[in-house]
Amino acid sequence: MRRQIQLNTHISAKYNQELENLKHSVLTMGGVLEQQLVNTLVALKENAPSLAERVALNDSRIDSMESQVEQECMRIIAKRNPTAGDLRLVMTVSKTATDLERIGDEIARVAKLVTKDRIPASDIVLSGMMDIGNRNVAMMRATFDAFARQDDKAAVIAHKLDTQIDKVYKKIIEQTAAEIQSNPQDIAIWMDVLWAIRSFERIGDRCKNICEYVIYLTYGRDLHSSSMKKTVKKLLK
Amino acid sequence: MFKLFEREALSVEEFSKEQTSVDVRHLCVSLNAKKVLNDISIRIPKNKITALIGQSGCGKTTLLNSFNRMNEFISTHEISGEVWIDNRNIYDKRERVSRLRSQIGMVFQRPNPFPMSIYDNVSFGLRIQGEKRRRFLDDSVEKALRNAALWDEVRDRLFESALTLSGGQQQRLMIARALALEPKVLLLDEPTSALDPLTTLYIEELMVALKQQCTLIIVTHNMQQAARVSDYAAFIHKGELIEYSDSDSLFTMPNKQQTEDYITGRYG
Amino acid sequence: MISKLSLLTNKYVRGDYAQQFKQSLLEVLAMLACATILIVLVGIFAFIGVQGGRYFMPMSAYQITTVHTLSNAQDVQGKGTSVPDRSVQKEQIQYTLSHLSAAELASSLQQKLLIQYIAQTQEMPKITVSAADSLYQINTTSGQTLVGKFVSLQEGSKVSQSLANLVVLQSEVARLQQNLSDIQIQRLQSLHRAISELDNKQVARDTPLYQTTLAEFMLWQAHANNIIEQIGSYKINIRLDSGELLSLAINKVQDIYQPNQLSSWQSIGYILNKIVVFISDSPKQASTSGGVFPAIFGTLLMVIIMAIIVTPFGAIAAIYLHEYAPDNRLTTTIRICVSNMAAVPSVVYGVFGLGFFVYVLGGSIDSLLYSDKLPSPTFGAPGLLWASLTMGILTLPVVIVATQEGLSRVPSNLRSGAIALGATKYETIVKVVLPMASPGILTGVILAIARAAGEVAPLILVGAVKFAPTLPIDGEFPFVHLERQFMHLGVFIYDGAFHNQTESQVSSLMFASCMLLLLVVLLLNLSAILLRNKLRNKYERL
Incomplete structure (x- = not known):
């Protein structure tokens, strides 16, 4: 059953505000992350280590945000005893915050590639990385959009974006493997590059998780459960 | 560091004199020759809601009653220590008890409207003070009822018996009756224990709104309620103040094991 | 297996049956008891009603x-x-x-x-x-009932055999009587006053003024005597069963009729007239006929004065005992004493009233204020005030106990509510507790009134008499005479029943008085209960 959560209808005005703030905190985090990813891609493209440095430093800020969100979730659970939709929202926010923090870590890993001057020499690989990075930005936008509007259809569509990312990832891995074969002496650099590519793929997966949380928020069920398959099909039509 | 959420809670040790509303110093109370409160010292902040929690018979109601000297009305008593409200020790010999009580509002567990009209109930305190000006009484009644979020429901039947109101309305009437005297401190003794959950939430919301005007001190058995409404919370056990802090920390990270056991429902 | 089961069920059923039987037996017994009480009550009312109602029947x-x-x-x-x-x-x-x-x-x-x-x-x-059927019943104005054969009407020397002239004669007599009273009021009174004024001024008897006034007085006096004589000459002659011829002045005849030939309308008129006379007239012929108005009046007045005295006293005492008295052994003792006071025989209160109020209090009032009238007592004799006071003391415990009950019914959280709003204890009691306890106080007063209205023994001792010539309230200064003796329904019944046990007519008057007493008490109770319920509705919907 589909339920839209109405945040501003509690008797307690303060509770309304607290839930609203909680949701906004996730979106704030998302916005920061999006900026981080864009900055990383720019740094990667233009080989700008100072920009990449800033991204890496910013990661600690995201870590602190995550812990603040977690604390707030705990506080709300302790003081307000949220139930049903409110409880799902708080749990979703808590899990989303964890995923966002991981995304932040992945982005920092990519940024370190630039700071450590280990940008792949191959144009094919680099352009592939730019491609997958841009797809990640698009998916993150779609995901946060779905989260902000609690839009189940948008979430399912965003969820599907990951398959493209996975395909691109496989292609880049193949291309990179070919490059490594041609330049086996730079294996240390290539390892970092492989990790970075892997990070891009992980960002997609994390976004996918968040999309699943959004679905869970509206339906109270896992996206993969058998009862959801029909719903998903209907939404995609 | 970047802050996502605004928290204004001062720690309980940090209150300045201006921020303190009720200052209890080494209060000991014995009722009917039985020690009920033992050396309680607590500073209750102005314009905040402070909850007193603890088991039945732990002395929290006695503590509340000692803020307007109701203990003296109830039974034989022995009180030592000081309670300072507005730079006055209310246990001073020169203090006039009835005047003190008129300045400190109190709302009881069960709504106890007098068998009079709604208007007469709200204006009771003022009339006791000798107030006779009709217009002043009218204005005060309206203001008090508005503050208690009851005006819209009873404006057309101010002169009907207060007993015709529902339970929640009666309890709000009791709050209005106390507010009519414009008290600096409002004491609430389990104000919602006789009400249904939804009405309870309305009363709680009202309490939060009333923070602007006065200091609220609430005794409650309902842990959820204490967590929901209070800014500060004090845990009292067997007449001793075990822990007193802002309720965010008390309900998420209590300092004392006893407190943790009580609020998590582990008490033997 | 099956047999065992059936045995079990059987046993169960039998047990159930015994249980049911016990229960129904209890129910039947309870119903029997209730029915008996009901029958006794109805029987009492019916008996008194029938016996008393007979008094009004033609x-x-x-x-x-x-x-x-x-x-x-x-x-x-x-x-x-x-x-x-x-x-x-x-x-x-x-x-x-x-x-x-x-x-x-x-x-x-x-x-x-x-x-x-x-x-x-x-x-x-x-x-x-x-x-x-030919017999006439004549009720005289003095309350006598005569039965006899009509002989003739007499107008001076004129004698007529027909009764039809009676109406004419009666109107003639009435006219004469009007004349007489006119003369008495307009002439004789003023002349008499003038003469006594002259006497006071010590005018000599032989002055012309005195002489003319006296002559005029004598003239009118003679005129009046003449009229009186004239009235006396209108007579009705009847023959009694002893064969004696009785001539009765017409102005003494209240009504005359043939009892066996009354139409049903006339019967109803007779009954109504009798009821009105019963309620509004004073007793005649040594309390064998006439009405009981002085007794009703005395009873009500005594009860009202008693209520005025006992209500504030009882309420204040109860308030002190319940609200202010320290909770110690002395208070408990006092409470027990008050409850036990209700069980003291009423005649003891009567003796106390006689000994203390009448002789000690009344005696000292007399020697202080009315020493000029001594040795004839004013307050030193049984009277209305002392009767009311005695009944007040007798009913005080009832009021105190009921008020205490009412006070303890006021929820304590209302008191603390008022106290917490800054009210003092006095303000709390006056503004919150007393209004809510008023039904309780009223209950006490109802019980007190009912008790006082029905009491006889103490009243005989302290002021109620079988016949009082004057009412305690009249037009004579100071209008309310608390020192006077008064009549009381209960005493009236006691006295009548005690002295006239054989004559059926008299005993039916006693039964009628009983009915009236019942009605008065019932009416008092009913009105007070209605008032109390109204107050209860107002205050006790918590």
């Missing part, structure tokens, strides 16, 4: 003819000669009024005779009872 006139057959057997024995079948028959005629039918009356008389002549049945007189 009676029939009967002629009782008693034939004594005096055999001269004694003569025979004495003289030795026998004259058989020679008996002297003596006939006696008696007119009577009765509620019974002719046959019933005859049989009741017969039974009386049977007892009287139990040894000499052959000498028992024969009785015949016949309805005497």
Whole structure:
């Protein structure tokens, strides 16, 4: 059953505000992350280590945000005893915050590639990385959009974006493997590059998780459960 | 560091004199020759809601009653220590008890409207003070009822018996009756224990709104309620103040094991 | 297995049955008890109602003819000669009024005779009872009832045989009486006053002014006497059952009618008239006829004065005991004493009232304020004030206990509510507690009033009398005479029942008074209960 959560209808005005703030905190985090990813891609493209440095430093800020969100979730659970939709929202926010923090870590890993001057020499690989990075930005936008509007259809569509990312990832891995074969002496650099590519793929997966949380928020069920398959099909039509 | 959420809670040790509303110093109370409160010292902040929690018979109601000297009305008593409200020790010999009580509002567990009209109930305190000006009484009644979020429901039947109101309305009437005297401190003794959950939430919301005007001190058995409404919370056990802090920390990270056991429902 | 099961069920059923039987037995017993109480109550009311109601019913006139057959057997024995079948028959005629039918009356008389002549049945007189339709019943203004045959109307020397002239004569008498009272009020009174003024001024008797005034007074006095004589000359003659001719002045006749020939409308009129007389008239003929108005008035006045005295006293005492008195042994003792006061026999209060109020208090008031009238007592004798005070003391515990009950019913959280709003204890009691306890106080007053209205023994001692010539309230200064003796319904009944146990007419008056007393108490209770319920609705919906 589909339920839209109405945040501003509690008797307690303060509770309304607290839930609203909680949701906004996730979106704030998302916005920061999006900026981080864009900055990383720019740094990667233009080989700008100072920009990449800033991204890496910013990661600690995201870590602190995550812990603040977690604390707030705990506080709300302790003081307000949220139930049903409110409880799902708080749990979703808590899990989303964890995923966002991981995304932040992945982005920092990519940024370190630039700071450590280990940008792949191959144009094919680099352009592939730019491609997958841009797809990640698009998916993150779609995901946060779905989260902000609690839009189940948008979430399912965003969820599907990951398959493209996975395909691109496989292609880049193949291309990179070919490059490594041609330049086996730079294996240390290539390892970092492989990790970075892997990070891009992980960002997609994390976004996918968040999309699943959004679905869970509206339906109270896992996206993969058998009862959801029909719903998903209907939404995609 | 970047802050996502605004928290204004001062720690309980940090209150300045201006921020303190009720200052209890080494209060000991014995009722009917039985020690009920033992050396309680607590500073209750102005314009905040402070909850007193603890088991039945732990002395929290006695503590509340000692803020307007109701203990003296109830039974034989022995009180030592000081309670300072507005730079006055209310246990001073020169203090006039009835005047003190008129300045400190109190709302009881069960709504106890007098068998009079709604208007007469709200204006009771003022009339006791000798107030006779009709217009002043009218204005005060309206203001008090508005503050208690009851005006819209009873404006057309101010002169009907207060007993015709529902339970929640009666309890709000009791709050209005106390507010009519414009008290600096409002004491609430389990104000919602006789009400249904939804009405309870309305009363709680009202309490939060009333923070602007006065200091609220609430005794409650309902842990959820204490967590929901209070800014500060004090845990009292067997007449001793075990822990007193802002309720965010008390309900998420209590300092004392006893407190943790009580609020998590582990008490033997 | 099955048999065992059936045995079990059987046992269960039997047990169940016994249980049910026990229960239904209990129910039946309870219902029986209730029914008995109900029947007794209804019986009391019905008995008093029927007996008392008879007083208002018109009676029939009967002629009782008693034939004594005096055999001269004694003569025979004495003289030795026998004259058989020679008996002297003596006939006696008696007119009577009765509620019974002719046959019933005859049989009741017969039974009386049977007892009287139990040894000499052959000498028992024969009785015949016949309805005497031609008889007239005359009720005089002094309360007497006469039965007799109409003979004639007399107007001075003029005699007429027809009763139809009565109306004319009555109006003539009324006119004369009006004249008489006009003369008395307009002339004689002013003249009398003038003479006494002259006397006061010590004007000599032989002055012309005095002489003319006196002459005028004498003239009018003679005129009045003349009229009185004239009135006296209008007479009605009736023949009584003894054969005696009675002539009665017409102005003494209240009404005259033939009881056996009343139409149903006239009967109703008779009943209503009798009821009105009963309620509004004073007793006549030594409390055998007339009404009981002074007794009703005295009862109500006594009860009202008592309520005025006892309500504040009882309420204040109860408030002190319940709200202020420290919770110690002395208070408990006092409470127990108050409860026990209600069980003290009322005659003890009467003796106390006589001894303390009348002799000690009244005596000292007399010696202080009315010493000029001594030795004739003013307050030093039984009177209304002392009766009210005695009844007040008698009913004080009732009021105190009921008020305490009412006070303890006020929820304590209302008190703390008022206290917490800055009210002092006094303000709390006056503004919150007392209004809520008022139904309780009222209950006490109801009980007190009911008790005082029905009490007899103490009242006989402290002021109630069987006949009081004046009401305690009249037009004479100071209008309310608390020192006067008064009449009381209970005492009236007691006295009447005690002194006239045999005469049926009188005892039916007593029953009528009983009915009235019941009605008065019922009415007082009912009104107070209604008031109390109204207050309860107002205050006790918590």
